[in-house]
Amino acid sequence: MPLLDLDDGFRLYYERHGEGPPVVFAHGAGGNAMSWWRQVPAFADRYTVVTFDHRAFGRSPDIEDGPGRTAFGADALALLDALGLGEVHFVAHSMGARTAIGLMRLDPGRFRSLTISGSNAGCVDDRLRERKAELAASGVTAGTLLQRALPEDFREREPELWHLYRQIRSINPPRPPDFLAPSPALRNFRGSSATRLLESGVPLLWIVGAVDRVIPAELVRMSHGLTPGSRYAEIADAGHSAYFERPEPWNAEVLRFIDEVEAMEAV
Numbered sequence: 001m002p003l004l005d006l007d008d009g010f011r012l013y014y015e016r017h018g019e020g021p022p023v024v025f026a027h028g029a030g031g032n033a034m035s036w037w038r039q040v041p042a043f044a045d046r047y048t049v050v051t052f053d054h055r056a057f058g059r060s061p062d063i064e065d066g067p068g069r070t071a072f073g074a075d076a077l078a079l080l081d082a083l084g085l086g087e088v089h090f091v092a093h094s095m096g097a098r099t100a101i102g103l104m105r106l107d108p109g110r111f112r113s114l115t116i117s118g119s120n121a122g123c124v125d126d127r128l129r130e131r132k133a134e135l136a137a138s139g140v141t142a143g144t145l146l147q148r149a150l151p152e153d154f155r156e157r158e159p160e161l162w163h164l165y166r167q168i169r170s171i172n173p174p175r176p177p178d179f180l181a182p183s184p185a186l187r188n189f190r191g192s193s194a195t196r197l198l199e200s201g202v203p204l205l206w207i208v209g210a211v212d213r214v215i216p217a218e219l220v221r222m223s224h225g226l227t228p229g230s231r232y233a234e235i236a237d238a239g240h241s242a243y244f245e246r247p248e249p250w251n252a253e254v255l256r257f258i259d260e261v262e263a264m265e266a267v
Contacts, residue, residue, distance in 0.1 A: 025092075027094075034171070087111060087112040089113045089115070113204070115204075115207060149214065194226045207254065236249070
């Protein structure tokens, strides 16, 4: 089992598949490296695909009193260094966007492109915050993350996939309920990652399910508007886990974006 040993005694689980320019996938809070089972075969025929279990997820249990989510960016950087990867195409879903922004803060030169799926990645302004609050008040985003991760009728339409989704999630170790909550120092933070994303000059794709109830598509469109030059893609009839629910169109959009970045780099 491939494990990266870090200085604090933590061991990060990862997998590497295929050959070619590297594409790194960072999963969301309901998943782990296994979540990308519908992406690895589609990308590995022409790219090196790297998946991993975030610290405190899957086969990467955190150490006692460990740093948890605050180490996501540093863990990703350590993985890229250990695998000898320079610039990578980074694909981040939901919680994984925290990892992407953390990595960008530590080493912005490691990105060949960035795909942000089902997340605003902290790229917000007051108008977006207000709209998010309005949607929450209306009940659009009500319910637990598990309840909102898939469309309400997904269990009926795709019972086997619904079961598999929950089984993948079940291998994650237990975590405190506030594991992803902002630290007290950041609860009233009014900043935005928009400046960092724009200054990086990294090609950026925002992609979201049209009926996402975790991060509604209209909020992701607003983040797209805050990053001129970025690309936006919306997956019809898909919720928060669009990569899992409708992998063919999701994969096609992300592959098209990465292929085009590669083609531009080759000129």
